[in-house]
Amino acid sequence: MDLSVMFFGADDASTVGHATKYDDILAITRAADRLGFTAVWTPERHFQQVGQVFPNPALLSAALAVATERIHVRAGSLVLPLHHPLRVAEDWAVVDNLSRGRAGISVATGWHSKDFVLAPDAFEDRRERALRDIGLLRRLWAGETVEFTDGTGERVAVASQPRPYSAALPLWTTTSGSPQTWEAAGRLRTNILGATIGQTREDLAGKIRLYRDAYAQAPEQAGAPSRGIVTLMAHTYVGVTDEEARRRAGGPLKEYLKSYVAQTATNKAPAKTGGESAGRAAGGAAGRAAGDAAGALTGGQLDTLAEFAFQRYLSWGSLLGSAETCRKSLADLADLGCDEVACFVDFGLGAEEVLAGLERLAELREDL
Template sequence: MDLSVMFFGADDASAAGHAAKYDDILTIARAADRLGFTAVWTPERHFQQVGQVFPNPALLSAALATATERIHLRAGSLVLPLHHPLRVAEDWAVVDNLSRGRVGVSVATGWHSKDFVLAPDAYEDRRERAFRDVALLRRLWAGEAAEFTDGKGERVSVAPQPRPYSAALPLWTTTSGSPQTWEAAGRMRTNILGATIGQTREELAGKIGRYRDTYAAAPGQPGAPPTGTVTLMAHTYVAGSDEEARERAGGPLKAYLRSYVRQTAADKGAGGRAAALSEEQLDTLTGFAFQRYLTWGSLIGSPETCRKSLADLAELGCDEVACFVDFGLGRDEVLAGLERLADLRGSM
């Protein structure tokens, strides 16, 4: 099983905190590169406390391309309806050249209504737009010209530049858990980026099985591999013991979960379902979620506990775990946890 590093948090509110956070990301990415992790995933987030330093995964990946040597650099995720497909192809072609072919992109439909101040007309049909543009993105990456409307309102044929280093762009589809999205990824023959959070092992097993069957039955797509990769995000901190892991990760992870619930509450598209929660209810909810993570779905614990979790995920059909590391732990703790995880992987 492949192990990667995923960034998804970062709650520093000050400008100085943001600058330091980019230093942390570069340092952790270099360590992951040295330790043999497969990829670094960076998200696209806008206007929220959670994910403040991640407005553009292509921009950050360009910096990581010059700071690393072998590790793959992936968007996890890119909200495709917020962008023109031509711009996506051109931006990631730059990163592909800088990294000598180490890029990958997971396409997301988007979910938070506030994100779409960048493209308000794309919100209502964001799912259809995203899945439609996957095929177009593949063609543009391959160098095919396509017709678009120019500044004069005329249709013109253009092809993106620069040309990418790689012949095909590795693509994932991001899912928050919807079975329909798992099936859509199979039909499009993209890899899939999901999470262990918010579902039981049995539910996840069913979705992976459905994805595998749909992928196998779908017609071939340009640049798509014969079988898809299932990548699952899991909160990760490998400590010397289970007790140490709970003690060090508990506070930061609960605080992260509270921030995430507040972000969800601010989404007008969610209908305000989480907005009415009191502080006491938030404490109860986050405490329950943390205990559930310790039981299943995380890599939080001793090396032996995490070894068992990885074996379970492999049995489930997971090909890669994207280890979510920046949920509030300090840089030194993250680095120490990655060292232990690398040692664990080497012994499996």
């Protein structure tokens, strides 16, 4: 099993400055590179406290690419309906060249209505746009000439430049839990980026089987691997003991969950649309438990909800505990059919605590 590092911070950077947050991200990524982690994932978020330093994963990934030597740099996730596919191909070709072939993207449909001030016409059919444009993105990456409408209304044929370093772009589809998205990812032969949180082990096992069956039955896709990668996000802090890990992680994680629930109250997207992103997956049980009533919750109710979610995280699906506890959790995820765990580390812990936890986690890699 591969281990990666995922960022999706919720803390208010105004107290220390956003420049310091970027320094922390660089330091943690360099450490992950040195320690042998597979990849670093950075999200796309707009106009919220949650993920406030991550408006453009391509821009940040370019910086991480030149600051590292071997670790893969990936968008987890890129909200494809907010972008023209040509621009995505151009931007990530730059990252791919700077990293000498270490770029990758997880495509998300988007879920928060406020994000779509950047592309208001793309909101209603965002799921269809995202799934449709995956094929187009593959064609552009491969160097095909594709017709688009130019500034005069004429159809013109263009090819994306610069040419990428890699022949194929590794693609994931992000899901917050919808079985339809797991199946769609299999049909498209993309990898899949999900989360342990917010679903039972049995539910997740069923979705992985659904994905594997759909992938096996799907026709070959240009640039797609013969077998898809199942990557699962998990809140991570490896402590010296279970008690120490939970004591250090408990307060920051519960504050993170409350911040996440608060942003759901400002989302005008109807729940039935099923838009998905790394944010929803990372928020997990707390966000879904709050639902449409998030805006009406009192402070005490938010505390109760966050405590409930935290206790659920401890019972299954997180990497919060001692090395031995986390070793057992990783073995369980491997048995479930998980190929890679994206370790979600920046939920409020200090950079030094994150780095210490990664050092202990890296020691477990030899057993995987």
